[in-house]
Amino acid sequence: MPRWIFPLIIVLVLAVILEIYTFQALKTISKSKFLRYGFLLISVAAYVNFLLIMLNYSRSDGQTPKFQMAVGVLLTVLVPKLVILMILFGEDVYRLVLKAIATISNTDTQPLVGRRKFVSQVALGLAAIPFVSFIYGIVQGKYNYKVIKYQLSFKDLPAAFDGYTITQISDIHSGSFTNKKKIQYGVDLINEQKSDLMLFTGDIVNNKADEMDNWIDVFSKLEAKEGKYSILGNHDYGDYMDWEKPEDKIKNFQDVKDIHQKIGFDLLLDEHRYIEKDGQRIALLGVENWGKGFNQAGDLQKASAKIKKEDFKILMSHDPSHWQEKVKNDDFNYHLTLSGHTHGLQVGIEIPGFIKWSPSKYVYKQWAGLYEEFGRFINVNRGFGYHAFPGRVGIWPEITVIELKKG
The missing domain is CATH 3.60.21.10 (Metallo-dependent phosphatases)
Known part of the structure; x- marks a missing residue:
């Protein structure tokens, strides 16, 4: 079995988790299906491109510009979503803690719909920083x-x-x-x-x-x-x-x-x-x-x-x-x-x-x-x-x- 199979499986599992959280963030702030599924389609294209490159990759070829670009596009897609994951996962932990406290104390929790929307907006806003930075880095930054x-x-x-x-x-x-x-x-x-x-x-x-x-x-x-x-x-x-x-x-x-x-x-x-x-x-x-x-x-x-x-x-x-x-x-x-x-x-x-x-x-x-x-x-x-x-x-x-x- 090629040595890269196990790391690839880990990346795919992480990618699924990232896509779920990103999709939920977009769904929270917008009702546009075009926006949500458009983002998902871009991500899937990056994953498929990287997978095809890896399936045809040979160490005898070395790191070609084509291979490096596949890595760059994948990172441009994944890193911003890591930001979203960290923020929204933290929000989920906060909600679970509140629910546990309410259950133990037998009290009602306050609705957090508005808070969830605000947190999603913050997460997407912060995620835009590495997304734009990576695109600039690939197009122009390497010649700066x-x-x-x-x-x-x-x-x-x-x-x-x-x-x-x-x-x-x-x-x-x-x-x-x-x-x-x-x-x-x-x-x-x-x-x-x-x-x-x-x-x-x-x-x-x-x-x-x-x-x-x-x-x-x-x-x-x-x-x-x-x-x-x-x-x-x-x-x-x-x-x-x-x-x-x-x-x-x-x-x-x-x-x-x-x-x-x-x-x-x-x-x-x-x-x-x-x-x-x-x-x-x-x-x-x-x-x-x-x-x-x-x-x-x-x-x-x-x-x-x-x-x-x-x-x-x-x-x-x-x-x-x-x-x-x-x-x-x-x-x-x-x-x-x-x-x-x-x-x-x-x-x-x-x-x-x-x-x-x-x-x-x-x-x-x-x-x-x-x-x-x-x-x-x-x-x-x-x-x-x-x-x-x-x-x-x-x-x-x-x-x-x-x-x-x-x-």
């Missing part, structure tokens, strides 16, 4: 590129690098892309930053190297004054799909590594490069993917073997759990680490200076933005592309620009 700038000061930064700028991008996930014009706009926005150095922190594809075939011409136009460097992410190894033969996976992995050269990036595989300026230098290190609990291919000691402890060091490591578990406490002193991976789960709420929240925070201690401990920094880029869910809601695609200052 944001340039986020930081200025970081270090006492031991070589003076020649005072004012040196770095553009970081991460998580391209080219296998998800469908709109070349929008992606070209994002690439142009990266180039507008005119940084000294460009660093890409992994996940250039979802699974297969050929996902990048139609995008080589776009990403090869990325520019930086003094070089472009990159590392691998967890998706670049091809671990998330079934391969007919082991040698197919090996060839795909080599093809993925070759992409970096095709678009002008120097791929660092547990290696370092010295960046020199006016007779001074800083060390740039790049490790293979290292994630807590999975795919710990990265070897920090190997990458650091030929550099000195007193060197100013910038480390590229795709998964921020590497910094949390290994890097930040290492007395070799890695001044600045650049990561990606989390995408901020592509869904959350961010109002600069007031709130930054996403379910991703319950998985990763460092999940989006800049963090500092012991005078050492990590920036977790929210990602340029998108994966699984074909959109972004509140957590927008990011282009990071970091200016180094001697403090």
